[in-house]
Amino acid sequence: MQNKAAVMHGIHDFRLEDVPVPEPGPNEVMVEIRAVGVCGSDGHYYEEGRIGSFVVREPLILGHESMGTVMALGDEATKHEVGERVTLEPGVPDGTCRECRAGHYNLCPNVRFFATPPIDGAFTNYVSIHEDFAFHLPDGLSDNAGALMEPLSVGIWACKKGNVTAGDHVLVTGAGPIGLLAMQVAYAQGATEVTVTDVASERLQIARDLGATRALNVAEEPLEEAGLEADVLIECSGNERALGEGIRCVRPVSPW
Amino acid sequence: MQNKAAVMHGIHDFRLEDVPVPEPGPNEVMVEIRAVGVCGSDGHYYEEGRIGSFVVREPLILGHESMGTVMALGDEATKHEVGERVTLEPGVPDGTCRECRAGHYNLCPNVRFFATPPIDGAFTNYVSIHEDFAFHLPDGLSDNAGALMEPLSVGIWACKKGNVTAGDHVLVTGAGPIGLLAMQVAYAQGATEVTVTDVASERLQIARDLGATRALNVAEEPLEEAGLEADVLIECSGNERALGEGIRCVRPVSPW
């Protein structure tokens, strides 16, 4: 068994190298990676060597949207079988901090998150991970779809936080992969209208093909002139103006 | 213009009578009734002359699931046009009590609710109601469907209170009209599984036809042996045992 990885040594400097096979520890499973998505964050590391305060100072393996096949079980790992296809939740929290005890393990300050310096990610043949963070994939789901469970979960989380429910009109600013997944989750939670905005017409066309009620090119038609009245805003562009204009399209609600 | 009504004078005693045409007051619309559903409560009044503390002591017009056509507008009524098809929300609150100010107008102690003694209902040709409680019906919806907006709203309310959301398994005990509507709303809010129980096989067949994942005859197979694990229970049978057994099928959750 040999483990090859695409190791980032610096900006624009990826090298295919042999790395150790990660033997599974207690409660861990070793997974042969079969598909990995490329997140915007991977692009930032590759182009700029950093994202905010996260800086690549040592060689790092990128990739955190991944799935694969269970190859080996660590001691006491009982949740999966060898040969099972699983998708990976790439952040493993400590399970004992204040945030974890309160159920906000996404906020664990000690989380070990794939492809976040100095934790290696999934652009490699084999990874080992706590069995709780590998999830069985049904047969009907392709490998590529299985790798996208992580960005899909971003859309699910956004729609849960926004309390998207039956009959809502949801405004999604940004038609990249996250925006398109958020749109589809909004429909799954019962939204009846989703308006998507972007400045790239080809992205907006994908939004239309995936069911957007309205896909608006805000480079051509300012959002404020569109007369929108949304129940929920999901901002997926990272653009400050989109955020400001989006907020002004949301109906007044009171949090009490 | 003549107004005929089916007036209940006592148990099993309905009489078709002429009653006054209800001229619309300020902010009211007069509606010609086109379709009315028969609620379980109408049946109770007809068979027993009462529901709990609500007793029919004077002649009463029943019926509160209704729709019709706007025939006339009272002073300052501006929300509807003559000829418009509308469905009626049958309980008009006072708008100024503590519950109304807090947005819980369904709890208004001074609500005037159709077909609840001594307020007459919709088994008649014409009613007048505050314009806010008549709602425009789209062309694609039939008259009969329009009359069912009131029981549908019971299902919507139940699913909102139960926070039914994408991926949920919902248990609906009782396959009468309310249970079947609650099931359909649960799907609209993203539920992926709905189990319906009843003791009447013909009702369960309708549940199956309308998309129940599982329709269980609890007269033949006790619920406790079905191995169910539901996220939400919506009790629509009025049966005490269904309530008790249903609760035991719900996953533990913590309200914090």
Next chain:
Amino acid sequence: MQNKAAVMHGIHDFRLEDVPVPEPGPNEVMVEIRAVGVCGSDGHYYEEGRIGSFVVREPLILGHESMGTVMALGDEATKHEVGERVTLEPGVPDGTCRECRAGHYNLCPNVRFFATPPIDGAFTNYVSIHEDFAFHLPDGLSDNAGALMEPLSVGIWACKKGNVTAGDHVLVTGAGPIGLLAMQVAYAQGATEVTVTDVASERLQIARDLGATRALNVAEEPLEEAGLEADVLIECSGNERALGEGIRCVRPVSPW
């Protein structure tokens, strides 16, 4: 009966004038004003003639933090007696819009709010207001305290929205009247620590006198160096930097 008012005709131009006695309409009470607070908004109108999109174009009576004595009852007004001391809620909503029906009457787009163009306020001898928006004052409360129920309600609302509860550490940025009231409400809801920040040492001294656990002059000691970890932030300064730095002092929480 004569009604004098301090009428604002323009920036820095107040004139004491005779204005009509406001006869109470149906469900209204007429109140002789006994005490009125001066809100920051009154100052803005006086100094600048406007607040954002609200511009004083016609003569306007300012003042919306007020109390007084009921002098007369309109038709059907039954909640108060002549001679009763009442504090006034200065914004009367329409009671029928979407926001009102949902219980968010603070968001009513048709609210008639004292001292907001073109609605006159309480720098006058007599006002009339819907009886629901006058509230009985207990004997133990002074007139001046009674006039401050409106700004107090801002503090109550903030603490309710922030879910301040027993054991919390609350950070209040800004030690003006609103900040000091928010602090006191936070204690009433069970907060065990309240840190107040400002740049004016005399305001901070009042905060200390009223019970602030810590009163921090951020002109001298930057908030980011104070090592604070708050459960809730209540921003009462209107200062952008206070908002940004305050947010960074709040513990991570997840809205799910």
Next chain:
Amino acid sequence: MQNKAAVMHGIHDFRLEDVPVPEPGPNEVMVEIRAVGVCGSDGHYYEEGRIGSFVVREPLILGHESMGTVMALGDEATKHEVGERVTLEPGVPDGTCRECRAGHYNLCPNVRFFATPPIDGAFTNYVSIHEDFAFHLPDGLSDNAGALMEPLSVGIWACKKGNVTAGDHVLVTGAGPIGLLAMQVAYAQGATEVTVTDVASERLQIARDLGATRALNVAEEPLEEAGLEADVLIECSGNERALGEGIRCVRPVSPW
């Protein structure tokens, strides 16, 4: 070092015996018990040998309301120091089940809870427990008070679930230790009135001494005749009639 324990061998059969000293495992602390409360559940085990489905079949050490002094640290235990006074949270969850991951670790099906068969409790000299479930006690708190943190937390939890907040009138049915603690927490969260009911006049006297606004002997004066209107009901009697009558005293609220 010798470890004595009061071991229950059967109904009314306690024996003082030598038991092994519980060496602290990884992340555990060993605590010398200094004070232990006697819960109602301890009484049930002693008198009846069981509580519902929990049956004492093997010798069992009771007691789960406890505090003491840290005597030794297991490997990697870093949160406490030898000599530190700590109170103990008596239920240690697995930290990895669905309920734990969601922050509802109180619902962990694999919890190891003191004095619940077959897990021994604190009627002994020494116990070892995960460091996360021992909490530092401030000097100002007595040993006996420190042992009562566990029942106090029941009151905190009840008030949190009931959303007790400033200005509330809380009805507490049952003036035993749990009811009295719930009352005090309600005041700490800002309640302005607490009515306590019981059938034992000496318990009601304690409630009065601890600040109950009203202490009502429902053996003499039925609750339904007291004209109460409460915002929150906290049922601490275990009496079915108290629950039913208590519910009827609560103001209508809508969970939406």
